[in-house]
Amino acid sequence: MTETPTTEALPTDFPAVRPSGCPFDPATGYAALRGHQRIAKVATPVGVDAWVFSRYDEVRKVLADPRLSSRVAPSTHVVPGADLEREVESGSILQSDGERHAYLRRLLTSEFTVKRVQALRPRIQELVEEHIDALLAHEGPVDLVQAFALPIPSLVICELLGVPYADRAEFQERSAVLVSVDKPEDEVMRVNEELGEYMAGLVQRKQAVREDDLLSRLITRSEEQEQPLTIEELVSIGITLLIAGHETTANMIALSTLALLRTPEQLDALRDDPALAKPAIEELLRYLSVVQFGVFRQVMEDIPFGDETIQAGDYLIAALSSGNRDERAFPDPDQLDLTRKASAHLAFGFGPHQCLGQQLAGVELYEVYTRLYRRIPTLRLAIPFEDVEFKDNTLVYGVKALPVTWDR
Template identity: 70%
Template sequence: MTESFPVGRPAGCPFDPAREYAAFRRTDAPTKVSTPAGVDAYVVSRYDDVREVLRDGRLSSRSAPSEHVVPDADLEREVDSGSILQVDGAAHKRLRRMLAGEFAVKRMEALRPRVAAIIEERLDAMLATGGPVDLVQEFALPIPSLVICELLGVPYEDRAEFQARSAVLVRVDGDPDEQMRVSDEFNQYMVELVLAKQARREDDLLSRLITRGEELGTPLSLPELVSIGVTLLVAGHETTANMIALSTLALLRNPAQLEALRTDPALAPAAVEELLRYLSVVHFGLFRHVTADVPVGASTIGAGEYLIVALSSANRDERVFPDPDRLDVTREGAAHVAFGFGPHQCLGQQLARLELQEVFTRLYTRIPTLRLAVPFEEINYRDNTLVYGVTALPVSWDEQI
């Protein structure tokens, strides 16, 4: 029997993945589901199976990141040659190789002082208001937006425009005509930015990509640079902004965990990893096309079929994570798969970690009395977008002494 793919989170449990995944994990073979995209697919829900399929070259990411939840998606449309999320094989390796150095640990660590300064500036601005404020608009969004703007060489004054366009593009239930129009506008904006970088190089990622390609004799084309720029701009602020806000809500709902982190800021790196596991904001998982027969658990999935790689289910696999539904900022053990795994593992994961670590180190110590300004039950969630989060997070605090 084919079941429906679970697209929601449990009522009253906004931090947990769909309850159906627990049943899926008890089976030895992937569960077949019908999807909003109009095709059937097999859900890969166990941690070990998820890691195996994500590093298997027989799976194509051409329908990435989550087109199985887009109603009547065109899964056969031509893939943009510069889409690092969707191209495979040698084409993907070329793009990844060009970008990898920009997100190396050493380069990211060099950004830490600037990221810390940005966070302190936003905290000063928040505290100056006296509260209450929407943490999403006043803190969670500005920090990664400013960081990615500086990294790419995008004027920060354009942030409201690209944030609005990004919000349209990541919806899974948006109007296709509107999304096409917004996509065209976004691409045209990036075309103009890239042309400006080609004419006048600066100390930013896009300029360095242009120069590196020329030096290697394999220059990136204008469409490739545009696609890379749009992808990094959207992904660079959407995921981290949602993690900042949703993590704060989860910690406020788990005061003992928040107190442990506030008391010992050195726990920040472990807390980041645990919240990435616990929340898994890429909540629809990853969509993959099977290009040749591939074993998954006790089954073999044939060429031409589709897989849904359920990251949130893998991160709650009781075989790997003891008491997986409990938030524990001191947890040790296996690495989560919130950033994916294998060749397409998130390129910007070290930047995301750095930003989250600095937020967790500073937000809860600078504002130790931070609390919700509305009842928890009134919080609304972004459950119709590719990245899960909250639409707003009203918070307040006691007057600072």
């Protein structure tokens, strides 16, 4: 990368397309932006211009800046026709700021501590082994997304929340609509309403009969603190956790498997040395950055930045995938290196809204990485790599399907 690329190489619209033939790399233009002016004002699909922050240190800085508001949903900028003035749902942990956000986060933090997540490990191990057994029972090629990557985190989040897994097809189909950026507005509204009605019914049952699940404990904990959550607030929290709890991890399992199959020397090293699994998780999260369009924020006070002033009312995008490929933070960043110390990556965001479920995701990925490739050492693509379809139109990047096979 040169430090002074031509201005023609800089992005003017968002999101830019990924480089041809390099589906694991972020959108073109980021490298030029990092080396040139660091930020740029771009047109977004939602209909407003926004400042894109591209460098690692600066992405971290803006995500921790209290002068930014999360009142706009973190991915609104890539949804054409979205209402930027829409009233924030009560209980939205993604779109709340200040003390209200801090309160909601405190209520949830104890559910995702290292201790609590480690207690889930035996069950996660059991689920991974059961699904590998089911894979091995297949006689022909199998779609790793539907048979393995999607059901494991779906089962985990269902059991954690107290959502009947029998309803999984319903919520998986609806969440797929809600994370898409090109579905008709009326379909999104209908699905959102249906999912809200489903979650409201579940919350009311938990209010009547408390069980050993996250929603029940959340209800009790808020009552004990004399700030009981309303049904609307519990519905918002439940939907957020249900979608985030399976979409990101499911896509990471499938996409990282494909990335490893494309770098067999890295896969061999991981298979031969289980101790490599922990750094591998961090490196794959950095390398793939599945929250592909970054994080959207609104500026509440003027912020000086170099020769520019980002004015109150402006919007900005913290480009996580660009920060994760910043040469200043990660030498040779476009290479997948499982020995790299990449734990400071931005895949889970940064600042007060950093992903609550990162410990859980880490355990799920660890159990997959230490078991799947060892038990099926000849795992390989069942179709040409060029025929794999990628999710370019969803908030969470991944593959639509991953047909695989192995020696039997």
